Amino acid sequence: MNNIPLIGGCFHCTTNVTFFLKFQFTSARRLVWGNVHFYFARTSFVALFAQITFLATLLLVWLSLLPVMMQVKVLLVPLCLLLASLAGVCSLGPKNISVEANEMVALQCNGAENQSGAKVIWTSPNTKERELSSDMSSAEQRQAGVLLYGRSLVILSANVSHQGNYSCSLRHNRTSMSQTWFRLRVYTTQSREYEEKPTYPTTCYIPESCTLYCPDANTPDVATPNITSNGVIWQKEGESMLNHEDSITYLSVEENHHGVYICTRSYLYLDQTYNMTFKAVLDVRPNNKSEKSAVIILPNDGDVVHVDLGSSVVIPCKAATFSDHDSLFWLSGDSFVDEDKSLPFFSNITSETNRERKIIINSLIIKKVTKELLSKNYTCKLDSEDRPSTFVTITLAQKARPSYASLAAGIVCTVMAMVLMTVIYVKFKINITLLLRDTLGCHRNASDGKSYDAFLMCYKNNTDAGLNEEDRDLLEKVLEEKFGYSLCLYDRDVPPGKGMCLRYT
Template identity: 50%
Template sequence: MTAKIGLLLILLLTLLTGLCPQRPRDVNVKAGEMVALYCRRDRRNNHGDAGVIWRSYTTQEMNLTAMSSAEQTQMGLLVHGRSLVILSASVKHQGNYSCSQGDAGSQSWFRLTVYTTQREGEEMSQYLQTCYAQEACTLCAYCDVNVPAEGILNITSNGIIWRKVGESLPIDGYFSRVEEKDQGAYTCTRSYLYNAQIYNRTFTVLLDVKPKDFDDMFWYSGGRYGESFVKKNNSFPVFYNITREKNAGEIKMTASLVFKKVSEEDLSKNYTCKLASVSGHSSSVTITLAQKPRPSYVSLAVAFSSITVVMVLTVLIYVRFKIDITLFLRDTLGCHSSTSDGKSYDAFLMCYKSDTDAGLNAHDRRWLESVLEEEFGYRLCLYDRDVLPGKAVAEAVLDSIEQSRTMVLIPTSPDLGPGSGLLSAIHAALVERQTRLVFIKTEATEVQKSGSLPEALKLLSEAGDCVTWKGKSSMRSSSSFWKQLRYYLPAPQQHAPQIRLSTQTI
């Protein structure tokens, strides 16, 4: 039962994050040779090659696109738009690489392996090609993997040279009539000139030459009255047809058996497809038709009940643990907001006067602000610290609301809060700008009758999400107060370091 709940939680986390793990593309290259990685276009992004970012994860994460030409040359690589070219691969280049269309675009991953021995090369960088005797055969189709694209600045292609392993004379990689003596291992070497230096990229192709047979395929049936051949004529209730496809020198034959309407007699027969070859080799496969069993409504009911139970459990788990799941995603998986919405602050904190003596004192307020900023990484706007002097109170407060993603109202025992007129203006501004509001209450405030609250505060408490402050028990960062407060606050944005121009004490 525990394993099932864990599986449901993993499925739920995947649905919530929208993330799907991507397997990197494996790229193998011999030490000392050139290799190129190409970033595929994102269909959701129409900005061409602008904003493509290459990153390396060989020793530590590095933004290769942001490096200067001199730094790239020192590392032995060249970044050009969607292409990343490593001029002479070595073990230090081995590792993972990624590319994306800007920081917010989807990422493509590559895993580069640099082999240093001939045995490793035979295991990792060989391609198998099959051709048939007396037919044309071209090898060059396998000689264009992870090579520099045309148009990369100052890189010039010097062509392709094919050689058969064990022989020194080059060949052109094309056989007009290939023979069995031509089979074996071939190397393809692509040569490039960059900054007056030659760089190579080598591939190995294993050519297998098979004899050309003129084969035939046919269907026949066998039953209580003996065997009989199936006709190709589609006017019969049972017939077959043959299709031939030629791809990369191979001929694929398909013999399709067609039943216009299955009869009782067809169910009592065996149908055999036979391949007859002029070389004397033959093979066959036999099938038997079976009547499809009637659907079991018991099985269907059990399946439906199981799906319903799973859905109910999923909903119950989410409802029960939605706050913990959301905070887990933020803290453990690092699910922070990376898309800028133009706001300067994550939250604007402001006090309001509590009608009881249970509001937060100055020490508790400073502690709350410190935990939000230093432990959880929120960027806060505090009136007595971040608002520039010279503005009217109402104008300064409304400007702070405009620059913040969320507003948090904190109860205080001393009368540090704004008047009812400003509270009404704040309510109107929140509604107009659709800014999220978190309204902190105390336990004493909760037991009051709703009619005892001022009208402006009543409207604000109804417009926002309410969190209850319970004194010392709420000071622990693992308390329910902090879990609810962080749940209602949006995930903190990853801001650039803040430079404070001035401070003001009100």
């Protein structure tokens, strides 16, 4: 083995050449710088030596033109371009993918969809030097435990033998155009990696609407032949849920919705079911943002303020804010209302602050209301740091004049009602009195404790024009028994020797 020194390093003249100038050829056609991998087509040692010599010269020129602090940052760009021109490929390090044992996983070859006519070639650890491509028969693919379609390599049921490094390359006319590397790790439920299973977090705020989606990372293409989706099964911390959609939606999320959700995607391939399990974490938080947003407290949008022509009026606009940079001001139409007190109308700003918030009051002061001012719209605008500007628009309206016609009509109706009631009372006084006495117990008491409607006293008369004894008895019975009058009879109700001072209705 011959060593040829070059720029502080050496070449080992074998099929795998190593160049110690920050770079290292780890295998045929692959150059590693840090965690960056470059891939070359196989070539002769002389051509390779010439290419690297030319590359080193260009790098020295490039570094001499750049400041010292910028050398590391920009070194990768020209290097990647030059190496890509040599081999047609520039690729970053492998993509790490973890999958649970006995579950499905799909590897997607980047860039294949943009290369028409290119053939996708896969290599895997369990196929050793054998390359996988869509030219393989279905039986060969089943034997390898994979399914090839387009730019996808689908491993139907991953196990330890599938663990390792994978690569996919695009070839056109036997020329490699690009290459992508994967590092697949297969873990079991008892392994430490299971506890470190990738999670897909979602944050929602109480009581807003919240949608939790089942991840679709490394899932097979929907157009893959013979593979059909068999739905999604959701579980929340071991509890089964009835939802079988790709997402769960809470119209008003609550604190008890917080937790770890397991969604299992099920696929059917040749009468066999294969699963993919994902862990989605829903983080439910209080909506502190909405509670601490600046807001206009009053007036309400669309309010109408009733005023008198010629009078003065003060219209306050009050807002609650949480920042000293928030501002509150009035607009008359599209013009700002100034604070100049010499104007017909102006604004006056005051504020008060407590520990939680700041109250800003901007009052619109109109010295004298005119018809011209009634035709304008007045807008209170709040500019805040934490939310878009908010507006409240009000209008002025003249107060309605009092109606004297209705007052006069009311007075006339009242007088007429009083006159009518007086006439009815005079006309039916006795009937009303009897009705009140019988129904409500309203009566007057005489000095002997009895109540009377009339005092009846008859004296003897020998002429035929007077009432005889029979007529008097009939009169008393008719008045008392038929009409219900209470009579005070001299010879019956006045005690002997007592006075005749009686009260009667």
